[in-house]
Amino acid sequence: MEKGTAGENPTRINKYACACAIVASMISIIFGYDTGVMSGAMIFVKKEFKISDAKTEVLAGILNLCALVGSLSAGRTSDYIGRRYTIVIASVIFLGGSVVMGYGPSYAVLLVGRCIAGVGVGFALMIAPVYSAEVSSPSTRGFLTSLPEVGISIGILLGYLSNYIFSGLPLRLGWRIMLGIAAIPSLFLAICILRMPESPRWLIMKGRLGEAKEIMYKVSNDPEEAELRLREIKRAIGIDENCDDDSVRIPDSVKSQGEGIWKELLLKPTKSLRWILIAGVGIHFFEHATGIEAVILYSHKIFAKAGVHDHKHQILATCGVGLTKFSFIVLSTILIDRVGRRKLVLTSVSGMIVALTGLGTFLTLAEQSGGKLIWTLVLSIITTYSYVAFFNVGLAPVTWVYTAEIFPLRYRGLGVGIGVAVNRLMNATVSMTFLSMMSAMTIAGTFFMFAGISIIALIFFYYFLPETKGKSLEEMEALFTRNKGSNSKFVEIGKY
Numbered sequence: 001m002e003k004g005t006a007g008e009n010p011t012r013i014n015k016y017a018c019a020c021a022i023v024a025s026m027i028s029i030i031f032g033y034d035t036g037v038m039s040g041a042m043i044f045v046k047k048e049f050k051i052s053d054a055k056t057e058v059l060a061g062i063l064n065l066c067a068l069v070g071s072l073s074a075g076r077t078s079d080y081i082g083r084r085y086t087i088v089i090a091s092v093i094f095l096g097g098s099v100v101m102g103y104g105p106s107y108a109v110l111l112v113g114r115c116i117a118g119v120g121v122g123f124a125l126m127i128a129p130v131y132s133a134e135v136s137s138p139s140t141r142g143f144l145t146s147l148p149e150v151g152i153s154i155g156i157l158l159g160y161l162s163n164y165i166f167s168g169l170p171l172r173l174g175w176r177i178m179l180g181i182a183a184i185p186s187l188f189l190a191i192c193i194l195r196m197p198e199s200p201r202w203l204i205m206k207g208r209l210g211e212a213k214e215i216m217y218k219v220s221n222d223p224e225e226a227e228l229r230l231r232e233i234k235r236a237i238g239i240d241e242n243c244d245d246d247s248v249r250i251p252d253s254v255k256s257q258g259e260g261i262w263k264e265l266l267l268k269p270t271k272s273l274r275w276i277l278i279a280g281v282g283i284h285f286f287e288h289a290t291g292i293e294a295v296i297l298y299s300h301k302i303f304a305k306a307g308v309h310d311h312k313h314q315i316l317a318t319c320g321v322g323l324t325k326f327s328f329i330v331l332s333t334i335l336i337d338r339v340g341r342r343k344l345v346l347t348s349v350s351g352m353i354v355a356l357t358g359l360g361t362f363l364t365l366a367e368q369s370g371g372k373l374i375w376t377l378v379l380s381i382i383t384t385y386s387y388v389a390f391f392n393v394g395l396a397p398v399t400w401v402y403t404a405e406i407f408p409l410r411y412r413g414l415g416v417g418i419g420v421a422v423n424r425l426m427n428a429t430v431s432m433t434f435l436s437m438m439s440a441m442t443i444a445g446t447f448f449m450f451a452g453i454s455i456i457a458l459i460f461f462y463y464f465l466p467e468t469k470g471k472s473l474e475e476m477e478a479l480f481t482r483n484k485g486s487n488s489k490f491v492e493i494g495k496y
Helices: 015-049 053-081 083-103 107-135 141-145 147-166 171-180 183-195 200-205 209-219 223-237 259-267 271-289 292-306 311-339 341-368 374-406 409-464 473-484 491-495
Strands: none
Touching: 015 053, 015 083, 015 107, 015 141, 015 147, 015 171, 015 183, 015 209, 015 292, 015 311, 053 083, 053 107, 053 200, 053 409, 083 107, 083 171, 083 183, 107 141, 107 147, 107 200, 107 374, 107 409, 141 147, 141 311, 141 374, 147 171, 147 311, 147 374, 200 209, 200 223, 200 409, 209 223, 223 409, 223 473, 259 271, 259 409, 271 292, 271 374, 271 409, 271 473, 292 311, 292 341, 292 374, 292 409, 311 341, 311 374, 341 374, 341 409, 374 409, 374 473
16 A cells, blocks of 8 residues: 555545546636637637737737736635635636637737736646645545646647637637637636535645545545545644644644745745755746647647648648647546656656657758658658657646645645746747747757757756655655755655
């Protein structure tokens, strides 16, 4: 039996916890849809408003710049009002953004709608994996916490399909339906989320032990596991683990929010907390610095350079990107608790390096031939899909699972919020500069650059990411402390 679990079958997925994670992941489906649908909608927006490539980049990336505000606000918000109501706020913000984008009488109004939706993105990306991690047990946490990433993949695929389905409508109507239809699931989720339970870990942090115990028994496989998880959380917070009161007064050092936590995490962290912060921020940085957003948003440009010139065929080929992403993210949910986070991410990034190098090579040959060589077209599409496959089988889900589980409870909201802010900043950087980089160094040169960044990412992950599979959330700080105390200059990490 793995440490931190209990009962006869610790690996069995609790149906109630799974249902909670699935509902929380619905917010990620809406975000994924908003990302995927913009890939095709940009073609028609550009036609109607006759905007330049620079304005197209701004339209693509402004969502993620505004998500910086959402992600940093979501951490504090979720610590104050709870994880559940934070998801409600994200849904309402998405609803408003979708309505404004669907209206979109001008480029400026469309940008405002993207900004509003971007704040919702920041909230969603921070809160969904945190909530899923906090209701799940150590043995199934990887699977349940990766469900939001599955939701994003489903949403992106639906966005691509929406592009294809509505592309035949009149120009002024088609893209507005693509963007505005997301308001319907946003409203549905805002209502459904109110029936979900609050995170038991957040309730204990607020001293509401009776409510936390009731929920913990529902999300655990048996009473023994529930009691073990409750004791670990109480001990981590500083409550007597044998305390059975319905409510208790939480020590001021735990209850305090705001400047104290910022200083402890960023200015005066312990050695283990500093390492956790470096690992959490680093993995978020490299998730998008390695170029995935260039493929998700601009795959039609890639396929055009490879030799696919018809818009309808470009959108159809883009649907293949969404299908590949969804297929391999589902595979990752099966592997992440069996193989482990570390092995999965190292394998993933290694494959990405090979695929990106191949994509750069074949795009170079395609450009030199003027897109007339069928075999370079086919291999460009295959390597694009391969890159998406390797990314989604490892780096994509591990990024969100890992950061949601490594931060101590007191710092989890803020820590994950900072990670998501860095994630969105890199996402915006790539999406708002890809067309410019493509013009400056060719599209092939841009992907060679992403391959080089992926090599740096592989080195970083090898030395800074210990294995967390099977560990309880309350064991994480001790895990990083133990490794940090080694005299082997981080090489000991490979043993975990």
